[in-house]
Amino acid sequence: xxxxxxxxxxxxxxxxxxxxxxxxxxxxxxxxxxxxxxxxxxxxxxxxxxxxxxxxxxxxxxxxxxxxxxxxxxxxxxxxxxxxxxxxxxxxxxxxxxxxxxxxxxxxxxxxxxxxxxxxxxxxxxxxxxxxxxxxxxxxxxxxxxxxxxxxxxxxxxxxxxxxxxxxxxxxxxxxxxxxxxxxxxxxxxxxxxxxxxxxxxxxxxxxxxxxxxxxxxxxxxxxxxxxxxxxxxxxxxxxxxxxxxxxxxxxxxxxxxxxxxx
Ligand SMILES: NC(=O)c1ccc[n+]([C@@H]2O[C@H](COP(=O)([O-])OP(=O)(O)OC[C@H]3O[C@@H](n4cnc5c(N)ncnc54)[C@H](OP(=O)(O)O)[C@@H]3O)[C@@H](O)[C@H]2O)c1
Numbered sequence: 001x002x003x004x005x006x007x008x009x010x011x012x013x014x015x016x017x018x019x020x021x022x023x024x025x026x027x028x029x030x031x032x033x034x035x036x037x038x039x040x041x042x043x044x045x046x047x048x049x050x051x052x053x054x055x056x057x058x059x060x061x062x063x064x065x066x067x068x069x070x071x072x073x074x075x076x077x078x079x080x081x082x083x084x085x086x087x088x089x090x091x092x093x094x095x096x097x098x099x100x101x102x103x104x105x106x107x108x109x110x111x112x113x114x115x116x117x118x119x120x121x122x123x124x125x126x127x128x129x130x131x132x133x134x135x136x137x138x139x140x141x142x143x144x145x146x147x148x149x150x151x152x153x154x155x156x157x158x159x160x161x162x163x164x165x166x167x168x169x170x171x172x173x174x175x176x177x178x179x180x181x182x183x184x185x186x187x188x189x190x191x192x193x194x195x196x197x198x199x200x201x202x203x204x205x206x207x208x209x210x211x212x213x214x215x216x217x218x219x220x221x222x223x224x225x226x227x228x229x230x231x232x233x234x235x236x237x238x239x240x241x242x243x244x245x246x247x248x249x250x251x252x253x254x255x256x257x258x259x260x261x262x263x
Pocket of ligand 1: 011012013014015016017018035036037038039060061062063088089090091092111138139140141142182183184185186187188189190191193209
């Protein structure tokens, strides 16, 4: 690996926003350790190597302690300080809560919340010892609204949005920055994986993941606390601060209820 380049970890880099985040990092001078749960992480690595970065991969379920430990062990083997941690891995789950398989609902929490926090705890402590580093947490504007028919996911993102602001404040006297990237609906595998292709949000207009990644990366490099990507999402998230939660839950039903897709 080139000594002049910085080093970043990007989770969930096999597709969507994470893959684009890893590509922006590579173009902007970072070597990478990237992780995801499926073998597709290797094709992402090849694409990113072609941009001039050294890329190592870990294939692990980041919902588990063992999976996160595999990633930490790989970072230790590489032996470079982590200049940036982009905690992006996450997934959704559509349908009514009581109709969901509880193991799948739990996997959303274990991935989005528990695995993400464990990784940040481990890498964040290394950063604090060095008094240097950037942390990006991929939250969502979904965290601003009760997510009827995606209740567990929105709750997990509300957790991350809140956690990110709190961690940033705790670290305010250090050289470590914490940035929460909050995208709106983005054109990735997310809705297919969440079983939401028959919903209004699943079939509606979406942002380009490359644009979301660039917006988030720039905010992280500036050391901003939070960034909502896209003008329409900025308006919705601002409105969510003043609209009663019950009304937001009703609005979310129109977007996420199975069969809500406009024909
Ligand atoms: N798309 C949207 O509308 C939207 C909006 C706001 C926020 N977000 C957030 O953006 C992040 C990226 O999602 P995306 O839209 O880019 O979806 P995506 O295309 O499905 O990508 C998700 C990535 O996370 C990885 N991942 C998921 N669960 C994992 C686990 N347990 N262990 C390891 N890797 C895991 C996936 O890898 P595998 O395929 O190998 O599991 C994949 O690389 C998520 O945190 C999501 O909540 C998305």
